[in-house]
Amino acid sequence: MTVSQLPLPTSPVRTRFAPSPTGYLHVGGARTALFSWAFARHFGGTFVLRIEDTDLERSTPEAVQAILDGMDWLGLQHDEGPFYQMKRMDRYREVLTKMLADGTAYHCYCSTDEVEAMRERQRAAGEKPRYDGTWRPEPGKTLPAIPADRKPVIRFKNPIDGEVTWHDVVKGTITIANRELDDLVIARPDGTPTYNFCVAVDDSDMQITHVIRGDDHVNNTPRQINILNALGAPLPFYGHVPMILGTDGQKLSKRRDAVSVMDYLDKGFLPEALLNYLARLGWSHGDDEVFSMDQMISWFDLTHLSSSAAQFNPEKLAWLNNHYIKAADNQRLAELIRPAMVSAGAVFESAPDLSLVIALLKERTNTTVELAQAAMLFYRQPAPDAALLEQHITDAIRPALQEFTTSCATVEWSKSAISASMKEVLAKHGLKMPQLAMPLRLLLTGQLQTPSIDAVIELFGRDVVLQRLQKN
The missing domain is CATH 1.10.8 (Helicase, Ruva Protein; domain 3)
Known part of the structure; x- marks a missing residue:
């Protein structure tokens, strides 16, 4: 089955964006959110915002607000949430208790040092380092004595045989042997649940039908699928989009690149330009380069997602932003x-x-x-450089400048009439346009580069123009 042959959803589409609040909203995360949002909108579904804040050391309220601000600025409005994992601890404990009772999870009393020593022995033997199942309950197996005063972790009892296979809507069919997976820890000694467990429970409880995320999560997917299977939950479709590379072909770096969505607000980009640009990083609709979000929603059905990494092009983004600035109110x-x-x-x-x-x-x-x-x-008083004034306002130019100043007192105040007056003065004195335009720019604005000088003069208004020209 190819990506283009994916069946149309038969149940209401529910997608999610689930960032960890450990910093700003990254442009890569914003693209993932955009794809999830557009897919839900395309099918009239639901877009869920979930804050995965179980990393207590790195998660901050400021980072949560930065994510919410970034999503709001981009206009990627969620339909449900935000849900916070730290507020779902009772639910996670309930599921853990049931899994222990069902035999799909078990207590492990190995210390951190014992697990590391176990893995060192495996590395020395040329084996893949992994938990060796010391505390994994099996029929007829005698478990070690429980150490005194040691709180256990809870491990997921991962299947030993068989494979995990899913059809990734971006990468195609992916298969991972269960023997390559560990009995991962799903709750720490203090009872705090771990990432993959929380994600699986959340996706099940929130009835997520399609998970679109970065391809750095591919290795998490078989673990989450096995947990969902253990919970008896339906599996979502998964799609893992490749990362965005910088202009140097390397992973986007805060040190080298603008990677925060709000950096682009500060740099003067419009949200519609950034969204349009991010949409084209890893997705296409024919040769369309410029399109509205309404158009994207009408087109976005998970086909034409690229399996190759996209390269960020600041010049292309600037070109798009210019387009949207010109079109903006x-x-x-x-x-x-x-x-x-x-x-x-x-x-x-x-x-x-x-x-x-x-x-x-x-x-x-x-x-x-x-x-x-x-x-x-x-909107500021001109302060022309004295040397430039001396260079451009010469004795040969002064009579023409004075005559044009006089005409400004009575000329019809429109760009066309001002332009005609300038040309009349130039013809009378045998001058070319730059010889009069440069002194006028200096006296009126303090600089040599401006838009068409007749348009500038019209906008300044008669009183300001006469006031500034008559000073000289």
Whole structure:
């Protein structure tokens, strides 16, 4: 059975995103969440958010909030949850008790040192290191005496014979021999359940039908399948997507790359651009490069997921972001960039409407950070470099500059009329456009590079233009 031949779901689709709150929301995790969300939406199913917070040493409330903030910014709204594993301890204890009673789990009193010594002997003998079943109950087997004052772990009684086989919706059929698997610890001496056990119980209780996650979880899948079988629970479909690589072909690294979703907010990317880009990292719909989330939902049925690692391309993301900035509502963009401009000292009183400035500038900016920086020329007093003024405002230019300044007092205030006035002055004085445009840019904005000078002049307004030109 190929991926494209997967049967259509016969029961309500239920997917989940289950991050561990040990840091920010990683772009790889965001892509996994996107795929799970889109698949649930495609079939009118349910998208569950589960916080796997049993790692007490590394899980923090701040990291939980970072995940929730990232999901909210991306617009990947969950239908159920968030569920927290630490709040489900009573349920886990109930299942552990039942498994002990059913004989699918057992107490193991080996100390950590004894387990390590066991594995060292196996390594020395050229064997795969694993728990040797000292405390595994078997018919006719006599177990060791229980050590005094030692709390046991609980181990899962993994099948010894046979194989675990599943059809991965990304990688195809995968088979793991049970003899390759250990009797893994499913509860620590203090009773705290471990990762694979909690995941299996949660997926069963929450009736998850499709598990889409990173391929670093492939080794966990046969263990979770065996636990689910022991619980008598139906198995979900599994799909393991390859990791995202950096521009250097290596795994994305916080040291080299922007890996936190919220980094992209800070860098001026729009959520729709990041979602569109992440969707194309490991999935395709023909040659479509730019598409809305509604379009993705209509297309995303788990076909066309790539089994090869995808490489992150910042230039491609910037191109997409430029596309979405150009398409974005100007008032929305104004609300996004105004706080940064205020922090940079922007003065909005008696200045052009910011949405009009954005309309002029957004074609040439790739991020809202660039847009905010570009817009500042309309909201600060110009401070042109004296050497540049001397270079561009020469005795040959001054008469034309003065004549254009005079015309600004009476010309119809529109881009076309201002442009016509400039051309008239240039023709009269035998000058070329840059000879007048550069001095005007310096005097009005303090810089030599701006959009079309007639558009800039129109936006500044007659009063500001006359005030700044008449100073010189």
